Amino acid sequence: MMVYVNGDEFEIADSASLSDLVAKLTDDPRGMAIERNREIVPKSLHSETKLEPGDRLEVVQFVGGG
Template identity: 40%
Template sequence: MVVQVNGKSNELPENMTIAQLLTHFELDKKVVIVELNEMIIDKDHHANTTIKDGDKLELVQFVGGG
């Protein structure tokens, strides 16, 4: 399936969950806000929310600095 992640097209396996997507991009150990089709998905729902072909995701990480 093809989905957009942060504006770029990505080919991903079918039936991937948000939790699996974060592992795929090595973001599973970081604090990440996930927006799926313009809706923020609570972390408690990452494991059971399946991504579908054509979905648009935004992954936002917090970066420290000053």
């Protein structure tokens, strides 16, 4: 199915969860925040939040440094 990640089309399996998406995007999900259809999804709900065709996701990875 097709979803949108940070404005770009992204293809993922039909039964994918937010956790599946995170695994495809990065090896290190620490510091990552995800908004699905304009609502922040807590990390505790990533594995049970199933994606739907056309979902719009904004993914932010916080980076430390100085």
